[in-house]
Amino acid sequence: MQTEKECYVCGSTYGLEEHHVIYGTANRKLSEKYGLKVWLCHAHHTGSAGVHFNRDLDMQLKKYAQECFELKYGANMSFREVFGKNYKEE
């Protein structure tokens, strides 16, 4: 989902952590399989303004992940069937 190894939100390259955009037990594995991961600095990952505590940012990332998925795999499979959700409708 990214071309540079930097925080998706602020562009920091310090203290990066890998975030599985569609998380939860089964979906984390699917995120890994389909490459739906981004780099985030600690503050934007598990900090108080981070994606795990900020629903707007979480949804923004999930919609973007769905777009990436559909660009790459959309001709062959449906995001909704794989992940059980359609974030574009929310």
Ligand SMILES: [Zn+2]
């Ligand atoms: Zn950041």
Ligand SMILES: [Zn+2]
């Ligand atoms: Zn995370």
